[in-house]
Amino acid sequence: MELGNGKLLRTGLNSLNQAVHPTHGLAWTDGNRVILTDLRLQRGVAKFGDSQVIGKFEYVCGVSWAPLSIAHTPTLLAIQHQKHVAVWQLCPSTSGSSKWQMSQTSEIRESLPILPQGCVWHPKDAVLTVLTAQDVSVFPNIHRDGCRVKVDINTKGRIYCACWTLDGQRLVVAVDSSLHSYMWDSSQRSLQSCSFCPVFQVSRSIRSIAATADSQKHVGPAEERAVLLCEGKLRLSTVQQMFGLYLVEMLHDSHWILLSADSQGFIPLTFAASQMVVVRDGSLSTPELARGSPSHNRDPILPPGGFGDFAAQNADTAGCFSSVA
Known part of the structure; x- marks a missing residue:
């Protein structure tokens, strides 16, 4: 089933990153509209249902769902524009239909363009990380206030991407050919450089990283x-x-x-x-x-x-x- 056509910002961009919600389905954009498509898994095969336009904007770079965290919290969707991110809340339609309505809860503005896939959600909480080529900011309470925690990156290199470990305890940022690791304290809403290996050098430029296991696990047969x-x-x-x-x-x-x-x-x-x-x-x-x-x-x-x-x-x-x- 063809969902639509649109230009990718660069070759290899994963346009469906964090796009699937277990209840609401697939959120995607054609560059101007944000569209919600019903998605069900039947006997291991993905089945697409009806689609509805839930928002129209001048320009949309990407969309990503917040994780399913604490019960009774709103469903949040981050909509990434060129230099700002709008976080929207999905609510059932007041008309009694099966359609969903969106209402904006917060907005984040940056002085520089936000990177492709520059919105990275914490895997367990409604904590949003926003990346530009020079700065990384963490918003620990995105649906209530605009509190910003800036990541202290002691280098003048270019930021390319970042990701959280699956347990949500560590944020890793790729800067040119190095990985910078930070420990997240959710109670204090603070980031501290990892004491074990704060910076790890790689011999070539890094363009994408992804967590494959919790922080306590290793790659390969370690003893x-x-x-x-x-x-x-x-x-x-x-x-x-x-x-x-x-x-x-x-x-x-x-x-x-x-x-x-x-x-x-x-x-x-x-x-x-x-x-x-x-x-x-x-x-x-x-x-x-x-x-x-x-x-x-x-x-x-x-x-x-x-x-x-x-x-x-x-x-x-x-x-x-x-x-x-």
Whole structure:
């Protein structure tokens, strides 16, 4: 069934992002109208029903539903325009028909154009994140007041996209070729840089990120072990035997380094008690690395517990270990 025709703002834009509501169906736009189409799943097959126009505007960039959160709260729909976002509430028609009516609850205005898919809802609450090329703002109580929490991004790079982890505890923002991670405190309505790995560098520009698991989960078969230190030192052979690896890479200052051993077999680093160390299989890198020559032109994978719940890379983390005195 063809819903309509319209120009996408750029190649590969996901025009149906956050567009399906389990009760109200599919919300979409042709650039001027916002249309609601009944959508039902019958024996695993999507079936489209009637459509109705619920709003007409001068220009619409996109639409996205707020999540189903607390019971008895209104159904919210964010309508993205060029430099502002209008949040509308869906209500049953007062005429007694099956159609829905919209009423605007709040409006957000920005000095710069809002990014394509620049409206990102919190996965569990009516908390809206709005992105421009220079700023990220979080609106924690969008249907009641216009309270704004600006994300402190300590860089002059260009913002491209952002997403929440599925548990709603962390917001990750892509700035050029780096991922910036922030912990969300819902009670204080504040964001703080992630203490474990606040910034993670990727070797190429990032244009899209998506959460694939809760913050407590990892990508790949990660294992966690505890080891004993010898005056802050650790033998490379111990790590190799723990995870069954020949070449071992360790996450160090947001970069992956290939571990080697000194003349006594120790890793030439000093570890602290209770320190968490993330390692992976170094032989999965490149043929040059497998022969002992590190390559600096490949994509690093995302470490577990830091950014490991975002789909972006293609290698598996071997595991991590905690050092004890």
